[in-house]
Amino acid sequence: MKSINLLGSTGSIGVQTLDVARTHGYKIEALTAHSSVEVLEKQIREFKPRYAALVDEAAAADLKARVADLPVKVLSGLEGVSFCAAEGEGNITLNSVVGMAGLKPTVDAINAGKTIALANKETLVAGGKLVTDAAKKNSVDILPVDSEHSAIFQCLLGKPRNSALKRIILTASGGPFFGKTKEELKTVTLADALKHPSWSMGQKITIDSATMFNKGLELIEAVWLFDVDPDMIDIVVHRESIVHSLIEYDDNSVIAQLGHPDMRLPIQFAITYPDRFESPEKQLDLWEVGNLSFYKPDYETFPCMDICRNAIKKGGLYPAAVNCANEEANLLFRQGKISFCDIPVLIERAAEFTSNNDNYSLQDVYDTDALMREKVRQLAGF
Ligand code: NAD
Numbered sequence: 001m002k003s004i005n006l007l008g009s010t011g012s013i014g015v016q017t018l019d020v021a022r023t024h025g026y027k028i029e030a031l032t033a034h035s036s037v038e039v040l041e042k043q044i045r046e047f048k049p050r051y052a053a054l055v056d057e058a059a060a061a062d063l064k065a066r067v068a069d070l071p072v073k074v075l076s077g078l079e080g081v082s083f084c085a086a087e088g089e090g091n092i093t094l095n096s097v098v099g100m101a102g103l104k105p106t107v108d109a110i111n112a113g114k115t116i117a118l119a120n121k122e123t124l125v126a127g128g129k130l131v132t133d134a135a136k137k138n139s140v141d142i143l144p145v146d147s148e149h150s151a152i153f154q155c156l157l158g159k160p161r162n163s164a165l166k167r168i169i170l171t172a173s174g175g176p177f178f179g180k181t182k183e184e185l186k187t188v189t190l191a192d193a194l195k196h197p198s199w200s201m202g203q204k205i206t207i208d209s210a211t212m213f214n215k216g217l218e219l220i221e222a223v224w225l226f227d228v229d230p231d232m233i234d235i236v237v238h239r240e241s242i243v244h245s246l247i248e249y250d251d252n253s254v255i256a257q258l259g260h261p262d263m264r265l266p267i268q269f270a271i272t273y274p275d276r277f278e279s280p281e282k283q284l285d286l287w288e289v290g291n292l293s294f295y296k297p298d299y300e301t302f303p304c305m306d307i308c309r310n311a312i313k314k315g316g317l318y319p320a321a322v323n324c325a326n327e328e329a330n331l332l333f334r335q336g337k338i339s340f341c342d343i344p345v346l347i348e349r350a351a352e353f354t355s356n357n358d359n360y361s362l363q364d365v366y367d368t369d370a371l372m373r374e375k376v377r378q379l380a381g382f
C-alpha cells in the first residue's frame with residue numbers, strides 16, 4: 001500500500017492531495033505546513049499521521065498542546081519539514097510547499113530514496129542539476145504534479161521505439177490579463193491579478209500566472225524533467241485549459257492530454273503511477289466544451305517567459321537567480337509595495353548581479369536566493 005509524506009498540506013495542492021488520499025484510502029505518514037495550526041490540527045485528527053511539522057516555532061508549540069491526546073510527534077522549523085520529507089514509513093513524498101523553501105526537503109527525500117511527487121516547481125528551477133543528479137544517484141523517480149508536466153509525462157508513456165521527441169508544447173491559460181496592452185497593465189491592481197480565469201490556486205502562483213512567470217518556470221521545469229533543449233519548448237495560450245499540454249514526434253505527429261482543469265487528476269496520477277484509478281474529475285464532454293482556442297503568447301507585454309528561457313539557456317545559477325528574484329518581487333507586489341509592471345524589470349535587473357557557476361552547491365543556491373532578495377528590495381527602494 002502506498003503511503004505519503006505530504007509537505008505543504010494546508011495549501012491548495014495539499015488539501016486536494018488529501019482529497020485524493022481520502023478517496024483511495026492512502027495512508028498519510030507525515031503532514032507539514034508553515035503556520036496554519038487550526039487546519040493542520042483538523043488534518044491530523046482525520047488522517048492520523050505519525051509525524052507533523054510546522055515551520056513556525058510558536059505555531060508548532062501551540063499544535064503540540066492541541067494534539068497532546070494523539071500519538072503524533074510534532075516537530076518544528078525547517079528541520080522538522082526535512083525530517084517529515086525523509087521520514088521512514090512513507091514511500092512517496094509529495095512536495096506542495098510554495099517557493100524555494102521546498103528545495104532542501106526535496107533533496108532530503110530523494111537522498112532517503114522516496115519517490116517524489118513534485119508540485120513545488122521552484123525546487124527544480126532553482127536547483128535543477130542538484131535535484132536531478134541526486135535523483136539519478138538514488139534511482140528515484142520524480143513524478144510531476146504540475147498539470148502541464150503531468151500531461152507531457154502521460155503523452156510520453158506511449159513513446160514508440162526509435163522515435164525522437166521534436167517539440168514540447170506547453171499550454172498556458174494566459175491568466176487574467178490575456179489580451180491587455182503594456183499600457184493597460186500599468187494600472188492593474190492586486191485584486192485584478194488574483195482573478196484567475198480557470199484555476200483556483202495559492203496566491204503566489206496566481207500572481208505568477210498573471211505575469212506569465214509561471215509559464216517560464218514551467219519551461220525550465222520541463223527542461224529538467226524531460227531532459228530537452230529549452231528551444232524545443234513552445235508555449236501556446238489556450239484559454240479553456242482543457243488541453244493540458246502536447247508533445248510532437250519527429251514525424252510531426254502531435255499527442256495531447258485533455259481533461260477539465262482539476263488538479264486532483266495530476267495529483268492522483270503522480271501517486272498511483274504506474275496504475276490509473278477512477279478519479280473525481282468530471283468526464284470530458286467535448287460537445288459541451290464546443291470550441292478550443294489557441295493563440296501565440298504576447299512575449300513583449302509579458303516578458304517573464306523570455307526571462308526564464310534566457311536564464312535556463314545561460315544555465316548555472318541563472319534559473320535560481322530569476323526564480324528567487326521573482327519570489328521577492330511577487331511578494332512585494334502582494335504587499336502593495338510595487339506595481340505589476342515593476343515585477344519583470346526588478347527580476348531582470350537583480351539577475352544581472354548573479355555570478356555564474358555551473359558546478360553549484362546547495363549553499364550557492366541559498367546564497368543566490370539571499371542576494372536576489374536583497375537586490376530586488378534595494379532596486380525597489382526598500
Ligand atoms: P499554497 O500557498 O496554497 O500552499 C503552500 C503550502 O506550503 C502551505 O501548506 C504552506 O503552509 C506551506 N508553506 C508556505 N511557506 C512555507 C515554508 N517557508 N516552508 C515550508 N512550508 C511552507 O500554494 P499552492 O497553490 O498549493 O502551490 C504549492 C506549489 O505547487 C507551488 O510550488 C506551486 O507553484 C505548485 N503548483 C500549484 C498548483 C495549484 O493549482 N495550486 C498547480 C501547479 C503547481
Ligand code: MG
Nearest residue numbers: 146147148218
Ligand atoms: Mg501548471
